[in-house]
Amino acid sequence: MFANVAAHYLWWIVALVLLAVEVIMPGYFMLWIGIGAAATGVLVLLMPGLSLLTQAIMFAVLAFVSCAVYGYAVRPALQKGEHNEGRLNRRGEQLIGRRYVLIESIVNGRGKAKVGDGQWLVSGPDLPAGSTVEVVAVDGATLKVKPA
Known part of the structure; x- marks a missing residue:
């Protein structure tokens, strides 16, 4: 029982580690996987009886979904603002x-x-x-x- 209760903390620690890696090696990728880990932690908190295999599958799916959100929604929106990139210092x-x-x-x-x-x-x-x-x-x- 204690292992299941503390499992969400483990996912949040994984999320923090991934965010720290993002700070060291910026590029957005680890940020979105970290968001997937944090979301997994929230789901494990809400449903504490999930097996480790189910948690791992949820993490993989949530990490993939969050990376897809970045790739298809966030990144294009960020790139729209880069139209003056060639004139940055002019x-x-x-x-x-x-x-x-x-x-x-x-x-x-x-x-x-x-x-x-x-x-x-x-x-x-x-x-x-x-x-x-x-x-x-x-x-x-x-x-x-x-x-x-």
């Missing part, structure tokens, strides 16, 4: 296509726009302050804009 290029408000009029092709909590130099056609512009290109630290 912040200006990440601004192309976005719209901003001029905080300083564009006169003789030069002005300033509010970008986030800062300001960037902009070049484009003469426009009054308060106009909305769209970034079309980047030249060094200057954003090339057009009226939006």
